Amino acid sequence: MSVYRKLTAIAALSLLAGAAMAQTYPSKPVRVVVPTVPGPLDVFARAVMEKVADRLKQPFIIDNKPGAGGNVGAEMVARAQPDGYTLLFAIDTTFTVNPALYKKKMPFDPEKDFATISVPVTYDQLMAVNPGVKANTVAELVALAKQRKLSYATGGNGSPSHLTMASFLSTAGIDMTHIPYKGTGQSVIDVVGGQVDSIFAVSTGVLPQVKGGKLRALAVSGTQRSAMAPEVPTVSESGFPGFSATFAYAVMAPAGTPNEIVQLLNQEIIRALATPDLQEKNRMSDYTAMAMTPQQSAAWLREMRKKWSDVITHTHITLD
Known part of the structure; x- marks a missing residue:
């Protein structure tokens, strides 16, 4: 048998074995x-x-x-x-x-x-600020950040909240002080408490505080508005076309x-x-x-x- 025929035969047997395994999977x-x-x-x-x-x-x-x-x-x-x-x-x-x-x-x-x-x-991230921050829109937050140093909380270095905000700050051409936490929970609590100005976090971690008046939602990081908060615009709609951060x-x-x-x-x-x-x-x-x-x-x-x-x-x- 030629080398080519041997290889062909081996490949055929492998396909048959895979098909047979799939038929009995999982056992x-x-x-x-x-x-x-x-x-x-x-x-x-x-x-x-x-x-x-x-x-x-x-x-x-x-x-x-x-x-x-x-x-x-x-x-x-x-x-x-x-x-x-x-x-x-x-x-x-x-x-x-x-x-x-x-x-x-x-x-x-x-x-x-x-x-x-x-x-x-x-899933996307939701941008929110403490109600004491004088910004009702993304544009107003950017303008405020150019006037004085603001801070933002994240679930830790390299977390989705960190990546989303870092990407946004780079896009907007502004800087904020990064306050990393070990997880989203405490980071949201400290933005609510006013120790930190802003945050990007999963909507389920932020929306209850928004609905309770303890945070103000500014924008959604993805290309579509959230079904849970359809009144909140995307970052792209807020003056930064093409911005998207989805996980x-x-x-x-x-x-x-x-x-x-x-x-x-x-x-x-x-x-x-x-x-x-x-x-x-x-x-x-x-x-x-x-x-x-x-x-x-x-x-x-x-x-x-x-x-x-x-x-x-x-x-x-x-x-x-």
Whole structure:
């Protein structure tokens, strides 16, 4: 048999093996690593994977493995067997931001070591200020920042709130004093208390304070207004056309996972997101459900990786 025929035969057998595996998959419980402490991502992952488990008749068990901005859990999955029984349910920043922040310390290649299954939802950040700040619009905040030094709170260096504000400040040509916190909760509390002037944070963390009159909402970071606060304009509508800062969740598998399994999981996640109860959960969380293929999801992550790498380089964001 010629070398060409041997290679052809091997490829055909591999395809048949992958198809056979997909037909019997899953035949045992699936481990789903969530690389954060219990919180919004954990809650969302459990809700989605419970639907997938019901459909595929096997448990999908959430395993929280936090550390290093998601790198610890992601590395575990990258090194796992590519058989579909170890998955990763992460914040997209593990793949779009960490490569620029950690650089030589990245324990995996975000592109080569993973097979992208899905980007199930995206979400934006909401800009808000303490009511004592004399600004009712983004334009007024920019004008005020040019008159005196303002401050902004974030959930920590390199967090979505930090990246969004850093990108905005660069776009607006202004500067503010960065006050980083270990998480969003205390950062919002201190803006409410007046210790810090402003913040970009997930809408669910800010809107209750806005509705209670303890914060003033100025703008949404994405390209569309929030369904939870349709009266609040986008930053783009507020005088900075084209500005956008959107984040997401990502479901990944080790590189080499059979494509049939990747496609199956992608379709089951899309199906789960279309159920009425998850649609309502997404509405309450201000998430936008996506119906992207694995290829489209991978392309979205690549685009965001380039975007945030440019922002981090331009604004000199570090983990220190």
